[in-house]
Amino acid sequence: MSHSDQDPIAAIATAAGRGGIGVVRVSSRQPLDGLMRELLGRTLTPRHAHYLPFRDAGGTAIDEGIALSFPAPHSYTGEHVLELQGHGGPVVLRRLLARCLQAGRETGMRLAEPGEFTRRAFLNDRMDLAQAEAVADLIDASSEAAARSAAASLTGAFSNEVHGLADRIVHLRMLVEATLDFPEEEIEFLEKYQARETLAVIQSDLARLLSQARQGAILREGLHVVLAGQPNVGKSSLLNALAGFEAAIVTPIAGTTRDKVVQEIAIDGVPLHIVDTAGLRDTEDTVERIGIERTWAEIGKADVIVHLIDATRPGPELDAAITSKLPPRTPVLEVVNKMDLAEPGQVAQQQAEGTKRLYVSARTGEGLDALKQELLAIAGWNPSFESPYLARERHIQALLVTADHLEIAGEHAAQSDRVLDLFAEELRLAHEALTSITGEFSSDDLLGVIFSRFCIGK
Template sequence: MNLDNSPIAAIATAPGRGGIGVVRASGKNLSALIDALFGPGAKTLKPRHATYLPFTNADGSVIDQGIAIHFKGPHSYTGEDVLELQGHGGPVVLQMLLARCLDAGKEIGLRLAEPGEFTRRAFLNDKLDLAQAEAVADLIEASTEAAARSASQSLAGAFSKTIHALVERVTHLRMLVEATLDFPEEEIDFLEQSDARGQLAGIRATLDQVLRQAAQGALLREGLNIVLAGQPNVGKSSLLNALAGADVAIVTAIAGTTRDKVTETIQIEGIPLNIIDTAGIRTVAEDGDEVERIGIERTWAEVGKADVILHLLDADQGPTRADEAIVARFPANVPVLRVWNKIDLSGHQPSVEQTPDATHVYLSAHEGQGIDLLRAELLRIAGWQQTGESLYLARERHLIALKAAREHLSNAAEHASHSDQSLDLFAEELRLAQDQLSSITGAFSSDDLLGVIFSRFCIGK
């Protein structure tokens, strides 16, 4: 990502046609741009006031009529001067308006913004910390109401405040330890007098709670990829339709109807689940169907990427050698649910059975029997718990940092338990834990990490 601080501009609304479109510019001082667009002085454009006026070309011809708002820094999204031009949302009109801004801003070096550059500037100008900046993208991309609520809370600073509070507690404990290191004669009584062990235990308990909330929030953000696998005609497409509550997959009695994957995203208690229906697995040499062979290859490719595998079997027919061959190829580290379908024909009752090697769910996709049992099992495998706690829409890097901090605090507790009271090692583990926690909000983040994070934003945000 470009690190220069020259003024930037971009279309801030999503591509396509809409009732309203926004072109946004940001820079240390946009007075010259405003003068070029609206005339010297632009006295009609009061800061933080919406002004309705024509947007014109250099020759005076009108591009559009709309609203201009000037936000004087630091009281703006980026912390710099920001100019927003709100007009009609036609892509051609917006491109013309953006081109006009870039032309009018040549003298001040106005350039096209890179992806995420507006939010990056908000971070660099202390308008948002890194966790809040990431929450901007999470709020835009939220696929469920629960995810949107959690992202909104993180954007408001709930996650950051929790992390800052943890960092302060670790810092306070570090201060006590390192002060004691300066006075060796007091070292023997330090842990008892300052209740260092008790403070550390409290910090570890709070961190465990935060990690649990973050892990739950990560489910809201990422969801699960669930692959339906099994022989032809065991009811994979019917189960997809039952879970989705709509006919999203073609269901026939003809084996091999599904030739390519069909993906449908559903919600269970706010958790997004990407259900992937795949081609039935069998030995294609039976009829030499090349298209079906490719479909089966793609099935195994999806199985390899799955978070959960639903292995569908025919409850009326019972297990076969072909089913055993399919099980043998499943990845060892992916949870598998054995789903026995067609209990309306077999006489089984809807139920869940735990065996040493697998969990078995008996249902009828056609009749809708036992579907709720399957949904509950999917939530169990996902680790979802209704705790009533606020959830943080955590990213993978947040979870990695929290787990690393937990490990360092565990090491610190180990040093504190030794009879020789290794305070120098105790202090070092506290420092490492503090660094990991601080990286979440961006206090210790490399430029490379920032480049990766903000490059995934859309242009204009």
């Protein structure tokens, strides 16, 4: 059954599980006076908190709490919104939601889909698409830096930058389009309006925005780091040392780790998803072999592979065999562990085998700070500034496409024949790519993908 953006919707807006307070939210294009009388026995004063019972169809109280009415357009969704704030027990909230759906049946009220409240806020011009995405990013933020940047995006910091660039491209495009109506002036256009200089400044500001957006994307997405190596080289110990607690079981028995262990940590505010995996070796053990297969699958998805080597163990040919099978396009960081146990001769041998290695001791903490900073460097993180907003891969790609079209426009401007219609077309394509970030040019399919990843109550 297809759903319409015209339908009244309702959902539990707080997280699943027990809590002191739970919220049921209703949004409708039509006034909700009838629903209020059914549930509350009265209508509400807009934007005033009312403490009263929430009643079932027979008049018996389901719960009692705070009811708030937000008439359109001054609400989160831009529609008429009713919020019922009661006790946070899951059974009570489900009963209250069912009662809302029952009372609103004649109006076609249905359960909201994931992200549908925020989708309506976007469709009703309460926020643009980048701000709508920032709502989900603020909920999912895994560090203080990510939360600050998501909050900045929600207030429109990123969108304002995009709109500012878009307006300047439109202005330049307007001058070009006007000149196209007067062919005799085409030759003088580029000099008269300093088009090439203006384009160069736009490109420079776009490059700055792209750099900041990449920082924001790192804050949002984090880095998927996979620890790989032979059995018993200290992968689980290194995971525990990075996490600051015992997230993985550590024993001297090779093959202890049979399946992946994932731990999220933050380094300088950047989230890292560290994955401890089964040791790589030939084995007849069925369970361990399955774990090794999963290790290779995890390696295939990594942003960075930390190839861990035991400083006390000879056998570089085994590590070379592992290296030969690693994905060629994924950065690999060779880390020699157990430096606290190694003899001077063993250290010299390891240093001779790899000049670009890091040397650590998961047990003592030696070298861990250098490892963390190297991981950030591989991620492209610039510690000199914190991105003022979060960004997504979708935003990065849109900015790159914009940059490509502006570069082609610049090439047309530099040609002797100066074909202004091609110059204007590249500006149009650049503007379209840029404004797809905020939603002016976005397909319904894209919107469906974006909002489907929100939680239900948002």
